[in-house]
Amino acid sequence: MPQPGAITPEIQDRMLEVGVDLSAHPQQRAGTYVHLNDRPLEARAEVDGLEVMDIKQALDRYEWLRDLYGTAVPRDRDEFTRAAEEELHGGYFIRALPGAQITVPVQACLYLLTEGMVQRVHNVIIAEEGSFLPIITGCTAHFGARRGMHIGISEFFVRRSATVKFIMIHAWNEEISVRPRSAAIVEGHGAFLSDYVCLERVRDVQMYPVARLVGEAATARYRSVVAAPAESNLDLGSGVRIEAPGGRAEILSRNVSTGGKIIARGRVEALAAGARGHLECRGLLMSEQGQIVAIPELTAAHPDVELSHEAAVGKIAEEEIHYLMARGLSRDAAIAAIVHGFLDLGIEGLPPVLQKRIDSLIALSDTEAMEGKQ
Amino acid sequence: MASQNPWMQKPARGEPQPSDDGLVVDSATLAVADRVVLRELSLHVPLGETHVIFGPNGAGKTTLLAGLMGMPHVKIVWGDIRWRGASLLGFDITERVRRGLAMAFQRPPAVSGITLRRLTELILSNNGNGNAGAPPPPEEVQQRIFTLAERLDVLDLLDRDVNAGFSGGETKRSEIFQVALQNPQLVLLDEPESGVDVVNMDRIGRMIRSLLQRDERPGNRTVTGLIITHSGYILNYVNADCGHVLADGRIICSGNARDVFEHIHEHGFEACAQCPPCQVAERLRRRRES
């Protein structure tokens, strides 16, 4: 078992699977943050206009941060937020200064190395006025660490006319429980764009990140691509609360079960004039053991709003498989093409290894058995 | 009465070679959803010939092609289907494609998440019909897609999901486009011209004509075709070797394609029912009995 404190080649390989490439040239990432088990290892900005540091250090340095800290996700929100604050290990502080246009993503990795570890982190992300801040966060566990828990609090502050483009990739192990607690506050003309990918087996993930659009003409978009192999339990949702006029919300999710359970929630609350929101949830059930529950919620509290949702859960249509077979694809190749297409939400910047993950996922399905039952 | 029907006077050909006699549907009974749709149907399309099938709506024309292609919803409950001397019954759809079959669907399903370009790349990565041999290099793949797409006016469809919101005419062009890339030996076309305007009819007609090698001398043709047509427009481009009428789950008439079509045009399908059994079916029956 590797000792905490050093990033071994094995750890680097695992990080690659969640989009964090420490071997890449520094010019390919704007900043780096690595957290191993209960301690931060690296925190560094590579470009001007960007700050990357451990949250404890940031709280020491900036008095104003102490007032901001805990305002998006209240510290006593639930047992997990309380547990994180009682014994905080660290977390990242990433800030784009006013007007800074960060062109390549900041890469951050929260790595659970040791079996039985309960990781507690608190991240704060600030995009100051007019800035553009892309971040990719990989959260993963070492292959040897079967059991464990990750509690991660994330607070996003998107100032006027700023944009945060955030990708989070999870790759855990079979006995790990994951409790992210995340919220964003978006000011006028700001945009919070969040993508989430989780394709590997995990014991359970429960999260419901929420964005509040507090300034006029702000935008929030949540997209998620998730798969639940047998014995995975995913209870995932995203919510947007449009509190100011002209806000836009979009929530899209693609969910595949090859035996596990997925609850796909989504909520748009429109409280101000001109608010627009769309929620789309699609599920593909590829095993008789699996289950997908779609729970979309729309709330309109102003007459001049437009909200819609679309939800569809089912298995792959045999007619589509046969059509592709008539073009010369084998049954397996046809299913693979359909599932790849289903999961492709057009999220840019994902590591190529995820495509292979999707293939191995499909290998776990039992659509043959399902067809036999027709 | 029968002798007065000129379309029944199909010129006699040499008896087909049992080892390689094209497509033979031998007394096949096809059922869909536990209901018999085609009863003891026999049909013979010799190698290199193109035949057309006419028939009223609901006669079972699409079911016949689906059965030939191996679509699992069509069950062959009796009889046999042979292609080039070997029964197809044990083969799934992919294996039939590998043996040279390709079909243009009458109403293909939309496949979300897969663009027409992606699908054609997958077709070409299989060398068209899944036969062994290295796939062409990527530049050649894109070049072949572009050339053919331009010819069939589907360039604008390439980056859309297959069949998603395609108009009737777009669907037909996209189907012929895909089939042409499959390099097929037995081409099955299910109403390739319905819903197609005049300009596009010309594109589709010419493509089918070249796909089926109709400009070659009969002895040089190696591609076999079976076309279902409602309007008969395709006959302006393809001088089919034979026309059949499918009604009441059987082939009720066979003969010169144009004559059969004109007869239907004038007298309707009802008149066909008065005709005696067709010669092709008769020939097969004789061979079985001998």
Ligand SMILES: Nc1ncnc2c1ncn2[C@@H]1O[C@H](COP(=O)(O)OP(=O)(O)O)[C@@H](O)[C@H]1O
């Ligand atoms: N998937 C299906 N399920 C049930 N019945 C079907 C199905 N496909 C075709 N049929 C029935 O089989 C008969 C023949 O249909 P089809 O082959 O589509 O006719 P055609 O192509 O000649 O218009 C019709 O009565 C039709 O309703």
Ligand SMILES: [Mg+2]
């Ligand atoms: Mg039909």
